[in-house]
Amino acid sequence: MMEDNEEHNPDTTTSNENYAKQSFRLHMVTWNVATADPVDDLASLLQLGSPRSPDLYVIGLQEVYSGPVRLVADLAFDDGWSRQFMTTLAPLGYLKVSSIRMQGLLILVFSKLDHVPFIRDIQSTFTRTGIFGYWGNKGGVSVRLSFYGHSLCFLNCHLAAHMQNATERLDEFEHILDTQTFESPQAPSILDHRLVFWFGDLNFRIQDHGMHFVRSCIEDQTYQLLWSKEQLTMMKKKEPILQEFEEGPLDFQPTYKFDRNSHVYDSSGKKRKPAWTDRILWRLRPQGGKDQDLELPLKIRQESYNSDMTYSISDHKPVVGLFTLELKKRQQTPLVQLYPEGDWSADMDAMVVYSTLQDFPSSHWDWVGLFKVGFSCVSDYITYAWVKDDEVASSEELVRVYVSKWEIPVLGGECVLCYFSSALHCIIGISQPFKVQMSQVAVEEGLVAETGLPRP
Numbered sequence: 001m002m003e004d005n006e007e008h009n010p011d012t013t014t015s016n017e018n019y020a021k022q023s024f025r026l027h028m029v030t031w032n033v034a035t036a037d038p039v040d041d042l043a044s045l046l047q048l049g050s051p052r053s054p055d056l057y058v059i060g061l062q063e064v065y066s067g068p069v070r071l072v073a074d075l076a077f078d079d080g081w082s083r084q085f086m087t088t089l090a091p092l093g094y095l096k097v098s099s100i101r102m103q104g105l106l107i108l109v110f111s112k113l114d115h116v117p118f119i120r121d122i123q124s125t126f127t128r129t130g131i132f133g134y135w136g137n138k139g140g141v142s143v144r145l146s147f148y149g150h151s152l153c154f155l156n157c158h159l160a161a162h163m164q165n166a167t168e169r170l171d172e173f174e175h176i177l178d179t180q181t182f183e184s185p186q187a188p189s190i191l192d193h194r195l196v197f198w199f200g201d202l203n204f205r206i207q208d209h210g211m212h213f214v215r216s217c218i219e220d221q222t223y224q225l226l227w228s229k230e231q232l233t234m235m236k237k238k239e240p241i242l243q244e245f246e247e248g249p250l251d252f253q254p255t256y257k258f259d260r261n262s263h264v265y266d267s268s269g270k271k272r273k274p275a276w277t278d279r280i281l282w283r284l285r286p287q288g289g290k291d292q293d294l295e296l297p298l299k300i301r302q303e304s305y306n307s308d309m310t311y312s313i314s315d316h317k318p319v320v321g322l323f324t325l326e327l328k329k330r331q332q333t334p335l336v337q338l339y340p341e342g343d344w345s346a347d348m349d350a351m352v353v354y355s356t357l358q359d360f361p362s363s364h365w366d367w368v369g370l371f372k373v374g375f376s377c378v379s380d381y382i383t384y385a386w387v388k389d390d391e392v393a394s395s396e397e398l399v400r401v402y403v404s405k406w407e408i409p410v411l412g413g414e415c416v417l418c419y420f421s422s423a424l425h426c427i428i429g430i431s432q433p434f435k436v437q438m439s440q441v442a443v444e445e446g447l448v449a450e451t452g453l454p455r456p
Helices: 080-092 113-118 163-179 211-220 231-236 291-295 440-444 447-451
Strands: 021-032 056-062 094-102 105-112 119-130 135-147 150-158 195-201 278-284 298-307 319-328 336-341 350-356 367-372 383-386 391-394 399-403 413-421 426-430 434-437
Touching (some): 021 195, 021 278, 056 080, 056 195, 080 094, 080 105, 094 113, 094 135, 105 119, 105 150, 113 426, 119 163, 135 163, 150 163, 163 231, 278 298, 336 413
Parallel strands (some): 021 056, 150 195
Antiparallel strands (some): 021 319, 056 105, 135 150, 195 278, 298 319, 336 350, 350 399, 391 399, 413 426, 413 434
């Protein structure tokens, strides 16, 4: 293992020539929830009945105010929306690998468990643009990560409102791009990443056309008649930075502004004109920007881009984009392999055995956690042991880490072990599921009968 101060290059590979391209499915959501409480049923939004399940879910929400207003990234507490997404996706084998919240802006990144050891160098940041840059009701939150060695960045924005502020929206976007930085030698800024997704309530409007014409086009589904006066489309023709981003056709009805609890556009006295405020765009770094781009290219294809009219709790409708990422893996094996030694129960102390398969920056803050199968996030552990402090034996190949019997659940259950790297901000190794046996103490004290669980 490398020491703490050694640099780790997540893109390092060996002999990639024979690695075949593989496809991964990405499901993206943007939704301004307008301070509403979480919905009970997310099946439509997440398209849970699809024949092919996504490898990654990335969800960007705006105006999430289901709790105290927070000025900075909310790292200690999950809001109601986050809990609802985790409750829905964890039983389906998805783990929340990252999230960041700045007041009402929220990003959630979920992955199938198989991919988690290959999602590395996870970092997040935020930029306020509301009220002279001091208030976080507007701005951007982002998560960057390495996915099988390819750098991805997801930027969720809520930009300035109102028809006349198109230029201000562009200024805010450029300010966010200029100010957000990461501790990554390969991608220190947003645009350094191989693939960037820019999404959120971007607040661009349809100008010039009158209300009657706009609503007639929506009713007739002749959306293309509105595109030439859609502000973001117009600005892309003259702004170089916007020309670098791609977007699918706006072949769905505008997602703003609706009367709450209905599918009727604004009927209030203001009668705001419908608009495609909620968008998902992407930018693939130009080919050949770096030598690795030519050796291991990454391709993206949008499979669908649509609004979900199922939900009516907000004055916005959610927008969903489905993508296929085609890439060659730069990493084929996890950094760490680990497993439980012998049988585990709360009747005896236990050992975790792990081996390092590739060099990585080790730290005294690395730890191994015990999790129930179906856990929702990295903080959802039953117990953990510090890798350095609780190490009891090691050789060139294997390291043993002690776990006290007092930390093992007496009722047992199906569990996994995960190695968390402090330097890489992620899980870098996951064991196969294993059975923690029910403690004899639990049987003798009648806990089995009380819980209704079968006897071992």
